[in-house]
Amino acid sequence: MLSIEAVYTGLTDNLAGSAITAASFDRVSDAEIESTMAAMTAHQRMVETHVALGAAALAKRSAPELGQNGLAWQKGHASPEEWLQKISGSSRTAARRQVAVGRMIAEAEAAHDLDEQAHNNPEDEVLARLAAEARPWHAALGDAIATGRLGAETAAGIRHGLGEPADGVSEDALATALAALIEECLSLNADQAKRAAFRVRDEIDATGIAARAEAKRARQYWKQWVKPDGMVHGEYELDPENGAFVKDVYDQLTSPRRGGPRFIDPKKKAWAAAIAADPRSTELIAAENLVELLRLGAAADPGTVFGGNKPAVKILVTKETLDSREGHGAIEGNPAPVPLETVDRHLCTDGYLPIAFDSNGQCVDVGREQRFFTAKQRAALAARDCGCMWPDCDRPPSWTEAHHINEWAAHGGLTDVRDGILLCKRDHLRLHNQGWRIERRGANEYWLIPPRSIDPEQTPIRMKSKATLKPGSPIKPFSGKEAGQETA
Incomplete structure (x- = not known):
């Protein structure tokens, strides 16, 4: 049997001699480009799986407890992720994901091996117990990556979205939810799969919604600094509630330039036409209006700035949830759940x-x-x-x-x-x-x-x-x- 190195060395040599160029793809038909992309994606998933397994093995040989005997340390790197970055040129986030995915596959594989041994030795109670303890709740995810049903990025997003066991959320509950989630995510891209995983976690862990919302609120930030040329640069991250409001502000300011709705009301129609005809770029319109909003503050005339549509956060909640005080609300257009305390605050201040x-x-x-x-x-x-x-x-x-x-x-x-x-x-x-x-x-x-x-x-x-x-x-x-x- 060929070694892993021989397989990929030969593959590299073959590709190097194939001279595939942009013109090669220009010559194929519409049907062929679709089938070719599907075939390449399947191959890419296989390679990603192998890369992840290699990354996990590298991390295992560079474990912190090995100290200076760790492989990464011997090669002059502070961590296996840093070494992976050197090898692949990827980001630190991608390197961490490769290690995590590789570990998931390896753990699932080891659990299968123990299951097989226990099956072949039914009298060995110790082996049966070890096999039961060795199988992680997310083993099905490792299997899905190894068999090519899911890509590494999609699987990593699912794993992150589901989180860890907690009070009221057992490993069995997570494993059961994961089995159904994998089937749902087979037709989703990585972003959609991650959102679906967060949704499932909220469904099976409703009591943790308030704590997760508070954790998101605590992670908010707004940073800014002056660049050498005098321009002021900044970035922010907001929780779903505040972010929905800021997003609505931006949408109201720029939607006529970016394919927003067609207005029937004459005043709104005229305002949208003026924005569409404005010679400034969409980004410049948004930036200058943001500064104007900060200057005007609460006294801003929404009819002047937003064409009559005042930005707002729209909260959805059912009567049953309000009556029972069990469950949560949702922000219109945002997948994150909203604790009942936030719902109560909006009902009080904004009506319904x-x-x-x-x-x-x-x-x-x-x-x-x-x-x-x-x-x-x-x-x-x-x-x-x-x-x-x-x-x-x-x-x-x-x-x-x-x-x-x-x-x-x-x-x-x-x-x-x-x-x-x-x-x-x-x-x-x-x-x-x-x-x-x-x-x-x-x-x-x-x-x-x-x-x-x-x-x-x-x-x-x-x-x-x-x-x-x-x-x-x-x-x-x-x-x-x-x-x-x-x-x-």
Whole structure:
């Protein structure tokens, strides 16, 4: 059998002589480029697995307890991660991930070996006990990497998102959640998988939500410094609540330049047109308006700065959660859960708009025989969809338009919430211009039907809400002032 070194040395030699260039890819067909990328990705996953195993072995031979006898130390490096950086040219974060992933695979492999030994020696109780103790709760993740079902980055994100066992969250509970999560993440990219893992942790560890929210709050920072040329540079990191507000400020200031919603109201339409025609760059508009906001503070006129849409953090919570005091809320357009204490504070200071949902999670019909969705209907759609419903689109509710599934003019569609769906401007235009269709099946399932020019079979694609909280029923009757009409 060839050694690992021989396999990869030979592989390198073969690739060096193949002269694959950009022109090589330009010559292949559309179908070939897709299949080629899939094949290369499968090979890349295999190589990532081997790199991770090598990194774990290197770290094992450089363990701190070995002191100056550790391999990394002997090679002149302070840590195995530093040595890996030297070898690969990667970041320190990537080197740590390689070691962590390699250890997961190695631990799962060792556990399988012990299981096999215990199976072959059923009378050996000590071996059976060691086999049971050796299998880590995340062994299934190591198996998924080793078999190529998941990439190393995706697996590392899942592991980070699920966290560690804690009071009320046993290793068995994490293992059970992980098994289902792996299946869900097979079709997700690394970012989506990590978000899904955080969501699952919140589902199985609801009592820890408040502590995790406080930990995020404590990690917030804002740093700035003066560069040699006099420019002032800075960076910040905010918890989900504060970050959602700052993001909404930025979106309100720049969305007309970045494909935000089309406005119907004449004043908002004029404001958006002025922003779109502004000769300054989008970044410069945002920067100068940020400085103006800081100068004006609380006295800023939202109609002047934001075109009439005052930035806000929108909190979603169910009546059952408020009544039982068990559970959590959610920030519209953000996957992070919100502790009930934060929900209470927003209810006290900002008021609320109750939205009724039926047992299927569908907004109760508040339809109108008029062309446009009202602001209250838009709020209901935002709570249900939590952003653009086009698969893989991550644009928030504030960037979307309400689309009639049964078109108003062509099909006599009513402006009913159940037959409306949120789409960002880009995807709304794509749907109309390219001939895509959306069908509602049953009470609350929406399916995207591609045109024959893109998929001759017109295979339906499930459209899923981005909401992490599943609303149930109204808080109490709404008594606020009736809102006006919004976007088309």
